Amino acid sequence: MSALPCGSWPSPISAADAARRDGAPNWPAALGEEVWWTEPRPQEGGRVALCRTRLDDPAARPETVLPAPWNARSRVHEYGGRPFVLVPGAAGAAVVFAEFTDQRLYRLDPGGEPRPLTPEPAAPAAVRYVEPVLAPGGGEVWCVCERRTGPRPTDVRRSIVAVPLAGCDGPDEVREVAAGHRFLACPRISPDGSRLSWIGWDHPDMPWDSTRLLVAPIGPDGRAGTPEEVAGGPEVSVVQAEWADDTTLYFVADPDGWWNPYRLSAAPGGGWHAPEPLARREEEFGGPLWQPGYTWLLPLPQGRLAAVHGRAATALGVLDTATGRLEDAATPHTEWLGRLAAAGADGRTVVGVAASAALAAEVVAVAPDGSWRSLSRPRPAGGADAPAAADASAGDERAAYLPEPRTVEFTGPGGREVHALLYPPRNPAAEPLPGELPPYVVWAHGGPTSRAPLVQDIEIAYFTSRGIGVVEVNYGGSTGFGRAYRERLRGNWGVVDVADCVAAAEGLVARGLADPRRLAIRGGSAGGWTSAAALAFTDAFRCAAILFPIVDLAGWRTGETHDFESHYLESLVGPWPQERRRYTERSPVNAADRISAPFVLMQGLEDEICPPAQCERLLARVRGVPHAYLAFEGEQHGFRRAETITAALHAELSLYAQVFGFATDAPKLELHS
CATH class of the missing domain: 3.40.50.1820 (Alpha/Beta hydrolase fold, catalytic domain)
Incomplete structure (x- = not known):
């Protein structure tokens, strides 16, 4: 020395090493055994690619599905958010994604080329989409839509819209489902298709200041009825909500000063019971909603919740909603991002993005038995002999x-x-x-x-x-x-x-x-x-x-x-x-x-x-x-x-x-x- x-x-x-890194993978999603995610590509002009692999094949290598120059990136709020959703296709998962250049939604089927689903706006990139979800029945995706209405950056209107998977011939075929707040996020449809939940807030609040969790019935015309405010309000920030079944909604909010998980149950005669805290802890089970699409909380079968939680560092835990017991996954990662998805035929495998000081950010799958493996940087199951990183490995x-x-x-x-x-x-x-x-x-x-x-x-x-x-x-x-x-x-x-x-x-x-x-x-x-x-x-x-x-x-x-x-x-x-x-x-x-x-x-x-x-x-x-x-x-x-x-x-x-x-x-x- x-x-x-x-x-x-x-x-x-x-410096070229730092620039050559593909960057952190993001927005993992799964449809059965297929797991997809986005990857930034600095060497390809900074575009965002779509990648995938299979959960049921330990030998499967990640593949790039969306080739250059396609760029899966939304510009809603300028920061964007989750830009794609998987939908069942004739030969595997198809994907609906927001293309950066024109901000239209496109559908890519296995073996095909992307085709537009939304009409071309009157002005370039003037209509933008983010956080798409598949509607029950599989004929539409619902998402947050941001429309530019004038020349100033603040001339915008946002709503939740439904887009037919068969595509639209004109703007009238993009159906407005719900509106009412300046900002909207987290549109979720109950499994039976009867209710829509979402988060809304208005100027001057930011989403970590005060937001409202809203639930509305979905009418026969495919539009939301009068919404009911079920959580949140002044000085309370709701940052995520997910349906566990037709009458149970889990959400993350901070009425006690920390983002903790809660359960909301529908009352038999109508309305909702008071929210039940599931884990009162002085740590965070959520974070700032800079981009629509974060998932810190994920409902699992048998009344369990996967949860990202922590303070200076974060872990992936599984919360038993009946007992309140929280058990963390035994992985070497010290930072789990709010990007969780359920994968596998039974939906019991948790997929997320995780990293540590020794491990670059990667898409990780954690099986019900606690074993884990990287999907974006394959290594032996359980992480045995894991390299320090793809670009700074043990060798x-x-x-x-x-x-x-x-x-x-x-x-x-x-x-x-x-x-x-x-x-x-x-x-x-x-x-x-x-x-x-x-x-x-x-x-x-x-x-x-x-x-x-x-x-x-x-x-x-x-x-x-x-x-x-x-x-x-x-x-x-x-x-x-x-x-x-x-x-x-x-x-x-x-x-x-x-x-x-x-x-x-x-x-x-x-x-x-x-x-x-x-x-x-x-x-x-x-x-x-x-x-x-x-x-x-x-x-x-x-x-x-x-x-x-x-x-x-x-x-x-x-x-x-x-x-x-x-x-x-x-x-x-x-x-x-x-x-x-x-x-x-x-x-x-x-x-x-x-x-x-x-x-x-x-x-x-x-x-x-x-x-x-x-x-x-x-x-x-x-x-x-x-x-x-x-x-x-x-x-x-x-x-x-x-x-x-x-x-x-x-x-x-x-x-x-x-x-x-x-x-x-x-x-x-x-x-x-």
């Missing part, structure tokens, strides 16, 4: 360069706890110079109502394998720690998040882990806001990587973002325009003259959530500070193309090298004052 300056350690993990020298993260807590202002994930530098061939402490980068996650999970991340390994530590901060406002923790940010965005990130940096220094002269901050979207605010309003960081950020609150609140988040700042900052002064004072764009630390700003030019105008406004006001601006054609909110991901990582590493004073293998980023 050689003593070398931190940051310059030789590493086999390249690959890169596995030894992956960080070994752990959860940590820091003390924030007023003595409050701040949760974080620590990724120390790791390289089997290098160590710091005598007396040297490594530089550290504080990562601020997006959302901000989100959470950084403890999972393998090759982008993090790109830095830690070179001798740069990373700490991901689940600052106040993050999910996973109850409503009280996430509401610390209410009215305090730009204050609590920044202070918690500074507390993490100072905590690392106090523990003798980080060089106090070499601290940076990095984040995208809401994390970009936190990073920019930290530069403008503190002197804690020597530099920053700011990706597709919000920097001007007033501009964002008054028409520069999409409808879904257009009123988000009402809770994060305060009522508009009553708190106009707060919007002005907190915005980094209005404090650009205070920024003295170098930074790189990176932005997708097709971003409709945090548009380029925000970055351009900040850049016009920065004076005398070394910085670089990278604007990427063809990228939206978040980078999906391999060449973009590679360029962004190179730029970030070069910035750190220039500011912290070490040599690097990344191309030099030109900084301008």
